[in-house]
Amino acid sequence: MIYTHFCGSWGHYTCLSWLPTYFSEELNLNLTEAAWVSILPPLASVFVTSVASQFADNLISNGTEITKVRKICQSIAFLAPAICMTLSSVDLGLEPWEVVGILTGGLALSSFALSGLYCTHQDMSPEYASILLGITNTVGAVPGIIGVALTGFVLDSTHSWSISLFAPSIFFYLTGTIVWLSFASSKPQNFSKADR
Template sequence: MGIGEGVAMPAMNNILSKWVPVAERSRSLALVYSGMYLGSVTGLAFSPFLIHRFGWPSVFYSFGSLGTVWFTVWLSKAHSSPAEDPQLRPAEKKLIVSSCASKEPVKTIPWGLILSKPPVWALIVSHFCHNWGTFILLTWMPTYYNQVLHFNLTESGLFCVLPWLTMAFSANLGGWIADTLVSKGLSVTTVRKIMQSIGFLGPAFFLTQLSHVDSPAMAVLCMACSQGTDAFSQSGLYSNHQDIAPRYSGVLLGLSNTAGVLAGVFGTAATGYILQHGSWDDVFKVSVGLYLVGTAVWNLFSTGEKVVD
């Protein structure tokens, strides 16, 4: 599953760079990612019913079948670029091609040039810092609800859906805000820094509040707000691959997402170790520290201008 899913995000980024005008970049990316969030909600909502009624294999058969249906439709309807779509009207094709940043196909990848650019490393480091906190919250949230807030399994499952819904809403809100700011004349660099700063400092703030709240309802609200502000990253670092290297946006996302996945692996394991020798406050302090590191790196070295042509 990991091998199959690993290519999805870079491929998606590459296709969007060819199909979506620059002025609609943040909104389009946020919309795509909100589909991923809503898919998680669907899985969390229906999996318990399927397992209870038909057994645990039914989850894999059901969602696997849906994936097969989607793949069939995708093969018949999707095209890598507007130039390859025979059903697209000439005027529409001309409009899309003229307003998109990525037009020419990639023949070779200039790895040395890509890795020599500070904004690329800002993406990689920031993606790592971002995903550390995100993966910990989404992976360990049921345990936190059960051990700290003393929710039962049913309640934990219900409240685990809330952050995903919040992220789906916030991602699209952030995308609309980002594109609106760009259309009003604010530079892409400034917009990316603003949105990603919210995506870092928002979760950091709400995680620090968890040790001060005295009710389960407030703790759940802090969790939801943490993930909601986290989703503004879709208009920050996740949109930046297409800004700085539109022709190689898929390659860049593959690079930064590798760092992000490693953050999830190490962060999830580190959380287990920390909980054996410390507390949840210690877990959140590490995440907050990395959010602050990411904020500093992003604001110092990122840019919204093209650095690799």
């Protein structure tokens, strides 16, 4: 859970910080356009969040094991932005607004994590869910410090958005998916000393 939270935060924080500059410098949108399109992924996420929650609830109510539901949702949350970032970083001759649409869709689908990773804390231990989330979220905050600065450093060194912004995010999304699919479990845990 800790590594998965770190991976998701890497993509989230670096894109939150650098997409306006990417839209302006790489896609040649003027500053006003870049500012407006930068708000599209969070707005689209509001819609996707309600879809993701209904999707997960329907799977659970139809008898799908909770761990499997969490794995499906988290895989969507990581693989969708990884695919969209890959499409955005290769030269397909796309128009700027098509790239904006692809990135918006991918980043919006990352909201499936709310029905994946973020529900797993509660699944594992309703009593200690807040502590578990506090632990994973503390590590998840590190990319907001390191990832954002490192992206800027690599961008200055390489002048490549693909290498500085997209490649690290894709790497963390893919490895996070592998780790999540390999080890994640929603099996309830008992952390009480009295019951050990």
